[in-house]
Amino acid sequence: MAMNNFLFAQCILYFLAFLFSFIAVIPLSENSADFHGKCLLFTEGVWLSGNVSLEREHFTVEEWGPEPACRFSVFTGLVSLLAAALQAWRSLFLICKGHDDSFFYAFLNLLISSFVVFVTFIASTIVSVGFNMWCDAITEKGSMPNSCEELQDRDLELNLENSSFYDQFAIAQFGLWASWLAWLGITILAFLKVYHNYRQEELVDSLIQEKEHLIGKPSPRNPMHEEKSGMI
Numbered sequence: 001m002a003m004n005n006f007l008f009a010q011c012i013l014y015f016l017a018f019l020f021s022f023i024a025v026i027p028l029s030e031n032s033a034d035f036h037g038k039c040l041l042f043t044e045g046v047w048l049s050g051n052v053s054l055e056r057e058h059f060t061v062e063e064w065g066p067e068p069a070c071r072f073s074v075f076t077g078l079v080s081l082l083a084a085a086l087q088a089w090r091s092l093f094l095i096c097k098g099h100d101d102s103f104f105y106a107f108l109n110l111l112i113s114s115f116v117v118f119v120t121f122i123a124s125t126i127v128s129v130g131f132n133m134w135c136d137a138i139t140e141k142g143s144m145p146n147s148c149e150e151l152q153d154r155d156l157e158l159n160l161e162n163s164s165f166y167d168q169f170a171i172a173q174f175g176l177w178a179s180w181l182a183w184l185g186i187t188i189l190a191f192l193k194v195y196h197n198y199r200q201e202e203l204v205d206s207l208i209q210e211k212e213h214l215i216g217k218p219s220p221r222n223p224m225h226e227e228k229s230g231m232i
Contacts, residue, residue, distance in 0.1 A: 007095050010189050014088035017182035018081060024175025025077035027168035028127075032070060034161035039065040040169070041073075041130025045137045047144070059138060059156045069126050073176070076123035080179050083116055087186075103197040110190040117183040124176040131169045 031040060042065035048058045087109070135148035138156070146154070152166040 018084035020179035
């Protein structure tokens with residue numbers, strides 16, 4: 001693959017990572033505002049029945065999820081968003097100028113992309129597992145007549161806005177996992193670029209050594225010439 005095509009592929013993946021991170025950050029921020037800073041992830045609760053009717057009519061939260069779980073997800077989305085924007089701009093600049101990364105910058109990009117793909121994977125897992133636990137709580141692991149998606153249209157009487165929580169986290173999960181896939185592709189390309197640059201450095205060093213060896217080696221005609229000169 002030519003280096004310009006390589007940079008172009010990286011630029012596209014950076015743009016996709018930026019787009020998917022933006023898709024994830026917006027609903028996560030909206031849910032935080034709707035729930036007044038309370039974290040929905042890993043929340044535990046039960047449905048309580050009325051005094052007369054056995055119908056379960058009131059959902060009570062026993063323990064809200066840890067706030068760092070939601071904050072980490074938003075923070076990771078922002079890190080991915082900013083990193084993708086900066087790297088996309090840099091790649092586009094290199095393409096326009098016809099330049100290429102040095103070995104040092106290629107290795108630095110590999111470290112950055114590896115870090116982002118790692119934290120994005122953790123954040124995606126936290127959101128997926130934490131949201132499933134919330135859905136298990138409000139549906140009593142599927143024993144409720146309504147699904148998790150349908151229950152967002154019901155007032156859970158938690159003194160907060162719960163009319164969009166399912167849509168928000170469905171979009172957030174898609175954005176985070178899609179962003180992770182984009183960063184995984186970026187990391188693979190970054191590794192290939194470092195490997196290519198390393199092989200190029202080895203090739204250049206080998207050519208330099210061979211040139212020095214040929215320059216330092218005496219010409220095969222010199223001994224004959226010196227022998228004839230001695231005979232004269």
